[in-house]
Amino acid sequence: MSNHQESLSIGYNYQDETDTIQKAALALFAVGLLLLVLPLFSFNPEVNTFFLWGGTTLSTLALLLYFFRTYQKSHPGVRNNGVWLRGSTSRGKIAWVTAVVLTGFYIILYWFPQYLGNLIEALNPTSQWLRGKPADHWFLYGSFYTLAILVMGVRAILKYRHSPYQIIRTISVMLFQFLFAYLIPAFLMLLNEPEFYFSYFWPLKYDYLFPGTLGYLAKEPGALGVFMVFWSVIISLIGVPILTYFFGKRWYCSWVCGCGGLAETAGDPYRQLSDKSRKAWKYEVAIIYPILGFIVLTTLLLWLNSMLGGWILGSLSNGFSQAYGFFIGAIFSGVIGVGFYPIMGSRVWCRFGCPMAAYLGLLQKHFSRFRITTNGGQCISCGNCSTYCEMGIDVRWYAQQGKPIIRASCVGCGMCATVCPRGVLNLETGPQEGRYMPTNLISPENIRILN
């Protein structure tokens, strides 16, 4: 090796410099988006379908080109350069514009779907082919939701390509969304079977244990309906605790769930925006557990009601579904949960609102082999782990004391371990005994004693 390698540094392709290919890809992406919204102003269904498909294809390919180019230039490794220097990922102007657009989309989707009429119509041929029925706004939403997870999933795989854990986990959320939350429900409809999501469970899909839903499924002709009842009950009540005991909450929240899937892929650029303060934690606990309690109580009441022939609640079930669906489903998980990604981070719904996360969290905290281990005394308190925790856990608080991290909210995405510059954190499973034991190579600073 020569001592002087000047030639290497001349004309070097810096990974953080946006080059011509990246700029061109971004321009094409913008053109694709424009094509995509043209159907809103046109009335010929065939032209609309062309615009919709053309725009979607162009913007998807352009975005993929952009990501490939971006990560092709960089060495495999942690690439968070400039995250807090760019407005788009640090609550700057672009972030606010993105948030307003996303929120606006959700408001139209939930309350004014008639304005999406042309887009929905343009998707009719696809819907007919896939599901055997005309498109509606939920099909439009589901299609773009799935596309977002797939495209941004490719980005996540490229970005974290040095980490097999992140690659496999990302492929998992992509597959679960595409197969279990998109293709299979559509296929079931094509076969005139009930629209059923095998990857969603009570209490997230709260009505999957309601007597009404189970009764309706059980009455379906053929064995599939009965299997769906069996699946719902077994997984929600037995599968969830068993899987959580062995793997922690992550098996669902960051490997299977569609909400988690969107957060881990489309939400990845925003994970650092979650609030790490103690105040935010207090809100979290005060909101998420009452929501879980509310669902558990309602489910029990509905069963009691059904067993007693309906004289307690009458037809409350419907009213409940509508009210909860509106406040929790629409406003919380949609408008705030996704619309505010660029401002509040990618897991607002999962952290503050999701009853499934609350249920899994309680199991993880008290009945699980899962923990994040701190490697002896190697922590340098830098704060990368806390900053990139999408659930707002102050991981460093534990790591710098040599303590394992066992928190109800942890979804096990593994990003703290990925971004740690000293290899201090590791997601592990092991015997429950001694799970909370800190390392003996460092003395815990366990003090907050005065309050």
Added chain:
Amino acid sequence: MHVVVIGNGVTGITAAITIRKLSATHQITVISSESEHFFSRTALMYVYMGHMQYQHIKPYEDWFWPENNINLQQGQVTYIDVEQKQVLLDDQATLNFDKLLIATGSKPNILNLPGKELNGVQGFYSLNDLQTLEANSKDVNRAVLVGGGLIGIELAEMLYTRCIPVSFLVREEHYWGSVLPKEESQMIQSHILAHGIDLHLKAEVEEILGDASGKVSGVRTKSGEVIPCQLVGLGIGVFPNIDLIRNCGIKTNRGILVNEYLETNIPDIFAAGDCAELEKPDQQKVVEQLWYTGRMQGETVAYSICGTRKKYERGIWFNSAKFFDIEYQTYGKVSARLGPEEGTLLWQHPNRKKSIRINYLLHTQEVIGFNLLGIRYRHEVCERWIREKKTLDFVLKHLKEANFDPEFYRRYEKEVLRKFNEQFTATFALKDKG
């Protein structure tokens, strides 16, 4: 009992927190001229690279200090009156103490060269240096970094993320040659070069050149080469920051001289961390300048301050770093050059981004140290093996227990074993038990 701590770095803050843990009644005041709150010095580079903002590198939220009754005071200490037990601050205020801990940390070394005072020549140690670097690295065509250690490579990575071409001057024959064995060093060098860094080995600066406005315009090396640049970053080590202590009657050498209990020659005055120079019973004197030693000394000195004298014991050596994307962990003793009694087993991944080195004593086969690049090992396990003087074959048979890589990562125990068997075919071979 009023304890005053000068310095809010990891040593001073660990001491303050440990004192609070030991006693709810001690009055604690921490003085700093650098920042209002404790921040992680090791994370300053990530603020420049945009991974985090300043608020993120503060390990404790601001409520932590009032809630735990630790007073934070900003100010520059100008004098310590050891007779009156008073600390004088630059705003003429005085502070009485019953016990005093000096934890003033380090200052970057400045090269004693022509041109060292030019604008655009700086070290990288403090919060202030970070701000200076923000200003100095605007409109820069090339930066020259001097010093082949950790600060040098951190600066190289930082400037790399801002797309600033860098010439990196290393005095030794290999990068960080005083610490790293040649093979590890070469792996890191090729990684440095792959980032387009213009690496010069065996290169030393003769003179820093400036323009008419007093701004740096280049450096001239001892071999006569002139490298035009607008920024010179110095990463040539640090020295104890004890200027204010020198005329107070507290004994100093390179640092503040302390015994094993971290006590100075004046009763009730202690020193710990980078600024302290430890006089061991065997007359050996050491200044330790690591994050980890700072933390440990801060913890130890808190016990002495609270009346339970505790000896500072470094324990089995460990350290860590990251060279661009390559993580480095070391446990025990792995010197740059093998001692006469030492043997080494080195496995390197063919793509040269991962390596495992295990050093041992030739006559007893006991393992004395690990060097890891791109692979994570468990601190507890390595520490225990070294402490219990486990032999090389024991360690190789149990190597899986040491691995700390994430799930789904490839493991390399078999390769290490194969390497061992190649190296020792003549003597004895170990069976791989899967």
